[in-house]
Amino acid sequence: MSMESTGGVSVEDPNPVRLRMVDAAIGFDPEQPLIEGLNLEVRAGEIVGLTGRSGIGKTTLLRTAAGLVKPLSGSVECCCTSTTRAEKGAIGLIPQRLGLVQHQTVGYNVLMGALTEASFLQTALSLPSKRMRDETREVIDEVGLADKTLESVNRLSGGQQRRVAIARAMLQEPDLLLADECLGELDAETARGIIELFRHMAEDHRMAILLVDHNPVRARTFCDRVLQLRGRRLIPFDEDEESKATLPLIEEVGS
Amino acid sequence: MSESRLASSLRLLARRPVLRAGVLIGIITLLITNHLQITLWKLVDGWSNLLVLGSEALPPDFSVLTERAGWTHPPCTFESDFLCSPAVVGMTQTIEIAFLATVFGMIISLPLAAMAASNLSPYWLSQTTRQILAAMRVLPSLIWALIFVIIVGIGPLAGVLAMTMYTVGYLGKLQYEALEGVSKEPLEVARAMGLPRWQVARFFAIPEASNALLSQMLFMFEYNVRHGSVIGLVGAGGIGWYMNHYLSPFQLYDKVLALIIVMFVVVVAIDQISLRVRRGFIDDVNELRRPRWRDILISRDPVKTDSN
Ligand SMILES: Nc1ncnc2c1ncn2[C@@H]1O[C@H](COP(=O)(O)OP(=O)(O)OP(=O)(O)O)[C@@H](O)[C@H]1O
Ligand SMILES: [Mg+2]
Numbered sequence: 290m291s292m293e294s295t296g297g298v299s300v301e302d303p304n305p306v307r308l309r310m311v312d313a314a315i316g317f318d319p320e321q322p323l324i325e326g327l328n329l330e331v332r333a334g335e336i337v338g339l340t341g342r343s344g345i346g347k348t349t350l351l352r353t354a355a356g357l358v359k360p361l362s363g364s365v366e367c368c369c370t371s372t373t374r375a376e377k378g379a380i381g382l383i384p385q386r387l388g389l390v391q392h393q394t395v396g397y398n399v400l401m402g403a404l405t406e407a408s409f410l411q412t413a414l415s416l417p418s419k420r421m422r423d424e425t426r427e428v429i430d431e432v433g434l435a436d437k438t439l440e441s442v443n444r445l446s447g448g449q450q451r452r453v454a455i456a457r458a459m460l461q462e463p464d465l466l467l468a469d470e471c472l473g474e475l476d477a478e479t480a481r482g483i484i485e486l487f488r489h490m491a492e493d494h495r496m497a498i499l500l501v502d503h504n505p506v507r508a509r510t511f512c513d514r515v516l517q518l519r520g521r522r523l524i525p526f527d528e529d530e531e532s533k534a535t536l537p538l539i540e541e542v543g544s
Numbered sequence: 545m546s547e548s549r550l551a552s553s554l555r556l557l558a559r560r561p562v563l564r565a566g567v568l569i570g571i572i573t574l575l576i577t578n579h580l581q582i583t584l585w586k587l588v589d590g591w592s593n594l595l596v597l598g599s600e601a602l603p604p605d606f607s608v609l610t611e612r613a614g615w616t617h618p619p620c621t622f623e624s625d626f627l628c629s630p631a632v633v634g635m636t637q638t639i640e641i642a643f644l645a646t647v648f649g650m651i652i653s654l655p656l657a658a659m660a661a662s663n664l665s666p667y668w669l670s671q672t673t674r675q676i677l678a679a680m681r682v683l684p685s686l687i688w689a690l691i692f693v694i695i696v697g698i699g700p701l702a703g704v705l706a707m708t709m710y711t712v713g714y715l716g717k718l719q720y721e722a723l724e725g726v727s728k729e730p731l732e733v734a735r736a737m738g739l740p741r742w743q744v745a746r747f748f749a750i751p752e753a754s755n756a757l758l759s760q761m762l763f764m765f766e767y768n769v770r771h772g773s774v775i776g777l778v779g780a781g782g783i784g785w786y787m788n789h790y791l792s793p794f795q796l797y798d799k800v801l802a803l804i805i806v807m808f809v810v811v812v813a814i815d816q817i818s819l820r821v822r823r824g825f826i827d828d829v830n831e832l833r834r835p836r837w838r839d840i841l842i843s844r845d846p847v848k849t850d851s852n
Contacts, residue, residue, distance in 0.1 A: 355736035375738055376738065377737070377738035377739070378738060379738065380736050380737065380738065381737065382736035383733075384729040388730040388733040390748055391730075391752050392755055393752070397751070401733075401734075404734075404737065404739055404743060404747060405737050405738065405739065412746075457733075461737060463737075
């Protein structure tokens, strides 16, 4: 009678698909798409890494997944609706240049993550509830910026700014988080801290995370899967393939 | 012989575009002065008038600061004669009109600017709003004042309404340009979150542009004080109204000159204070232009100077 007694047949999938791209072509010019025949599924609780050389279309893929760019063909869905009409707060984006609101404080920027669950009155009057403010303080604490809450983001270091953007996404708690080069130009220890935050979000909050990392070897250490853009295709990352491709280059430079 | 010289000078003209433009402008200038019947003789004749004006205006009669004016509008109720003098009452009114017009103008123009910014609004809406703002800028504030004096009668209300119209048109343009200058990443974050347009503008674009917006608002206040001095000439309140009172029919040029001096001092002072304040909240000092005497003496076109 109850759900358990049916033997799990109608039990909800514990890892539902959060991002699904089916036979999608991505880019700006229909004649020359950046990526073709793109099939990709990212499930809740999963971290998927994306690599590829500069200018190949990683950012464009993420922006398409976020519904900011329309796919040239095929379908791009988040939780079963087209990403351009995704439910409010379902998608979180951390752009390559972070997208913090300049000249505003850390607290302000992080609080923006709570906008998706704020009522109309709260936003119209700009009066966040006590719970929102408490949660904001909590996530700022979690990324280790408690003493910088009232500092303008312009006065933070690059790594600190990155943590502000991550805290904003943590507060938003999207179903699907898209993070563009979140680990670039960070020292190993800070990068490790941020990776832990991502793992924590994926595992404890059942987020689906698609992130771009320039360093495929590092990505393999913490992602569940690493994909690679090559030519106009999205393919699984193959380390041997990669080393074969890069070795001659290293030799050339060396000689 | 002469033909070849003509030909060679024509060839010279053809080769030098700057020279060609100069000759063309010179010819047009001659034609226009002829058409308007402007001659140097009128200036020479005028010289004697200037001497008469000078002898009547000098020395300036600063009793405008000490004598109580019983004819102020609205009536002045202070005890002190100074506070009820035409200069103080007029200048205060001008500043008050400028203040109200700036506040009302800002309240109206900010939502309009968000609608006009192409990065915050759909194409049709931004184009429509731009046309509305442009239409408000077509008429100078003096003409708006004339219109509102006809509608609501002589007095400061007409001035406030006129300056507000003008402020919305100009401030709106400055603001949507500032809003279009904000970086696109924060807006994309907000859009990916699925926030409605007004929240993208309210919480992401406007805060990011806030320094520019505040600085523009103060600039607009200065501008309104300067231009608010003029609109009184058509009866829309402020110091211009008191100037007009002395000009016609009495032609008391010494009092008018005193009023002009008072106005000059106050406007320069307000400009300086406003610059200080603006520097206070712009953390990046380079965002602000240094004040120059030329700008203080000659009224500035806000569109060119402060659009950042
Ligand atoms: N708005 C746009 N309109 C047209 N072309 C664009 C636009 N944005 C990016 N492109 C082009 O798309 C290509 C891919 O850009 P994209 O930013 O996706 O690369 P990327 O893989 O993220 O590179 P990087 O690693 O350097 O960030 C580039 O050639 C770029 O010039
Ligand atoms: Mg990129």
